[in-house]
Amino acid sequence: MTISTSKKSLLILVFLLISVLRLFAQNNNETLKTIDVIHYTFKISLSDDSNTxxxxxxxxxxxxxxITEFSLDFVEKQPDNTGMSVSSIxxxxxxxxxxxxxxxxxxxIDLTKSGDIRTYTITYQGIPSDGLIISKNKYEDRTFFGDNWPDRAxxxxxxxxHPADKATVEWYITAPSHYQSIGNGVLVEQTNLGGNQxxxxxxxxxxxxxxxxxxxxxxFATEYLKEIENIPVSSWVFPQDRDNGFKDYAAAIPALEFMISHVGSYPFKKLANVQSKxxxxxxxxxxxxxxxxNSISGTGSYESVIAHEIAHQWFGDSASELNWYHVWLSEGFATYFENLFFEDHYGRESFIKKMKADREKAIRYSKQSQAPIVDTTVTDYLKLLNPNSYEKGSWVLHMLRKELGDDLFWKGIRSYYEKYKYSNALSEDFEHVMETVSGKDLASFFKxxxxxxGHPKLAVTWGYKDALTIQINQTQKPLFTFPLDIKINYQDGSSTIxxxxxxxxxxxxxxxxxxxxxxxxxxxxxWLFFEQTSLIKKD
Known part of the structure; x- marks a missing residue:
């Protein structure tokens, strides 16, 4: 059987149309069901002559x-000449x-079998419109910095x-010799290629x-600070910020020590703190x-951010949220552990000050958004970087700590991390671990x-005549269930809770x-995430 030229052209057009439509219909959920990337090797060549x-x-x-086909996420060349063009696979x-x-x-591809492992080599070039930021720093020096969150890689x-697909990675970076290059993992090789490369x-x-x-x-100016449990800690700053940068970034040492002692061994083989774009x-x-x-001042003003980002190495990088909607497992944890570091390092008063500030920030945010912490309606993932995920998420952990007590809380945190390190979890996975450790039903708490x-908004009235009468009104809907501590101060100077x-x-x-x-x-x-609308004494 033969096919006429005109019919052949029509069939080719139909085939291409079907392929393109199928391609456009694919999403990460389909990809995650069919493939698991286990390793990436990236060879990236950079130049001062252009941004290509x-x-x-x-x-x-x-x-x-x-399967006979699958897709990767990769932005094609755009009308403005940015994007990537593949030349071969x-x-x-x-x-x-x-x-x-x-x-x-x-x-x-050729038909696969379940469990098959294959490697594909993709050659490409282009000008990144995002993800790899090629620009000048505040000193007008040229820089190249990856900045992938949430899905800009x-x-x-x-x-x-997608955060659910975790893999090992190695980088081969070729760049002009007047630059230093850093990437994930340990340094394997550094070779002068000649030709200023x-x-x-x-x-x-x-x-x-x-x-x-x-x-x-x-x-970069680079300082190697020390090793903590065989983990080298270093600071990478622009040469112009050398003195202040080395001073400020040294705050990584106590924060790292706190996390190791309270959660578990550091999950990677180095910790580098890098000034970037x-x-x-x-x-x-x-x-x-x-x-x-602009993180460097020489005054230590970035200590809380440093503690926050170091906490992420455990929560977010090693134990990662399975999808973006559960990002509080990353950001809420890092915010609370930043505060816990301050409690350990500077005392309870410093900790309480930070918790109160976080509560006020999250309550202010609630005036403009009534979304829950786990908000599956969001399509622009950058909008998940809000006080619900950070400050209110931190407060969930704080109230859980009160509910369980310090011993069970810390046992649960360590158990959760141990179970999900180098893996992914949902909020219900965290809930299940805390229930298993504590023996308590926490379903209502997490729900x-x-x-x-929302959150409890309380209008309270009280009066004293032979006995103390207290009336507590929740003025919001829906209602919450919670323990409320009330401090009663007496005229003789004593008090009780x-x-x-x-x-x-x-x-x-x-x-x-x-x-x-x-x-x-x-x-x-x-200990409670709430808003006090009034506290009135009635005669």
Whole structure:
């Protein structure tokens, strides 16, 4: 049987249309069901002559089921001339057919078997529109910094750009010799290639998500501080900030020691703190944290950010959220552990000050957004970087600590990390671990604080005549159930704290006392996420 030229052209057009439509319909959920990237090797060549990068990516994949096509996230060339153009894809010595479009790179391959492991070599070049930030720092020196969160890696490297797909990675960075290069993992090789070019090879042997898979290339002054449990700690700063930068970034030492002693061994083989062009105050890239270029002052003002980003090495980088909606498992944890470090290092008063400030910030945010912490309606993941994920998430951990007590809380935290290190978890996984450790049913606790919007708003009245009468009104909907500590101050200078479980809209309680009451205080020891709308004495 033969096919006429006109019919052949029509069939080819139909085939291409079907392939493109199928490509555009694919999403990360489908990809995650079919493939698991287990290793990336990226060879990146950088130049001072232009912003064009040349890349060769080797992507090693384990297939979960028989398929003949799959896609990676990769931004194609755009009308403004940014984006990446693929020139070839090979498996061993065989060319692989591919289609690039709609931020996807679709490969058509020989039929796989479940469990097959194959490696694909993708050669490409282009100007990154995002992800790898090529620019000048505040001193007008040229720099190159990866900045991938949440799913911006696809702008410069072909990946599965989702936190659920973790892989090991190695970087071969070729750049002009007047730069130093840093990447995830340990330094394997540094070779002068001649022609004013240097090759730097970094290798990360622990699986990490693409959101924290980066390189940094710039003129650096580098200080190697010390080793903590065989982990080398270093500071990488612009030469102009050498003295102040080395002083400020030394704050990493006590923060690292705190996390190791309270949670577990450091999950990677180095900790480098790097001055960079990240858009964020700090970005927790695994093993090499990038801080904003204005992070250095010589006054230690960035200590809280340093503690926060170091906490992320455990929570976010090693034990990662399974999808972005559960980012509080990263940001809420890092915020609370930043505060816990301050409690350990500077005392309870410093800790309480930070917790109160966090509570006020989250309550202010609630005036503009009634979303819960786990908000599955968000499509712009950058909008998840809000006080719900950070400050309110931190408060969930704080209230859980009160619910369980310090011993069970810390046992649960360590158990959760041990179970999910180098892996992924959802909020319900964390809940299950804490229930197992404590023997308590925490379903209602997590449901109201994570999946329900709002918080308790309390209007309280009290009066004293032979007995103390207290009326507590929840003025918000839906209602919450929580323990409320009330400090009662007496005219003789003494005081006592009583705890009432509040679940209804109005709770009225009478407390017999022979002492005259002078005043009352709600939540005197700062354990409850709530808003006090009024506290009135009635005659």
């Amino acid at each position: 990068i040349e890349g060769v990516a080797k992507v090693t994949i384990q297939f979960k089921k028989p 090979r498996e061993d010595n065989n060319n692989i057919a591919y289609i690039q479009g709609n931020d996807k790179l679709q490969l058509t 696809k702008n410069w490297i072909p990946v599965v750009d 240097t090759l730097t090879h970094w290798r990360m042997e622990e699986p990490i998500p693409t959101k924290v898979m980066v390189i940094g290339v710039a003129r 990240t858009r964020y105050g700090g970005m927790e890239n695994a093993g090499n944290i990038f801080y904003n270029e 109201q604080w994570l999946y329900q919007s 009583v705890t009432k479980t509040v679940s209804e809209q109005t709770l009225k309680t009478i407390l017999p006392t022979t002492k005259n009451v002078s005043s009352m205080e709600l939540d005197p020891n700062t």
